[in-house]
Amino acid sequence: MEKAVDPRAALDALVHERGESYAALSRMLGRNPAYLQQYVKRGSPRILPERDRAMLARYFGVAEAQLGGPAEAGALVGVPAVDVAATAGRGGLLADDARRHVRRFDAELLRALGLKPAAVSLVRVIGDSMEPTLFDGDEILVNSADRSVGTPGGLYVLRLDDGVMVKRLRRDGDAIVISSDNPAYIEQRAGKGSGIQIIGRVAWLGRVPA
DSSP, X not given: OOOOOOHHHHHHHHHHHXXXXXXXXXXXXXXXXXXXXXXXXXXXXXXXXXXXXXXXXXXHTOOGGGGTOOOOTTOEEEEEEESSOOBSSSOBOOOTTOOEEEEEEEHHHHHHTTOOGGGEEEEEOBSSTTTTTSOTTOEEEXXXXXXXXXXXXXXXXXXXXXXEEEEEEEEETTEEEEEOSSTTSOOEEEOTTSOOEEEEEEEEEEOOOO
């Protein structure tokens, strides 16, 4: 049996993932500034009124079911798409305030992938270092809830030396090995103090047919 969605936890995750403010969202609903924080932290009100739930769902670009509403067949959920793309080459800058917009994804697809919309971002690949796995222009879903790199490794988006890139990572002792699928690119090692930041693991690839 599928575990029921906790609407309070879902709202809390959305607020923190998107850098929002409970007070500002409460004012958007025409409520007092403490309204949503009391709902999440204290359970009052017990259930969000339909109007408030619908406004929040539209604002975040998610299905109302995620916030405690009824499930809808074929529901779409919003996933933030970063305008400044991750790169598969030398690494491109990705400012903390990079503008985002929302892309709609099938809720069933995300569920099948084991992804929570609040922890997923869509980025575009630039460069050839991950060919033939990833090509320039591919779009990838990045799961920020999965940042642990193990010995077998996998594809991750990472930040290193102020650059953001998608690479194949694996752990080797205290170091993380950063490699490309294109043999023309040199393998790197990131040890303690390297400043490497794992943004998330690649969970899905979208490619436009040539």
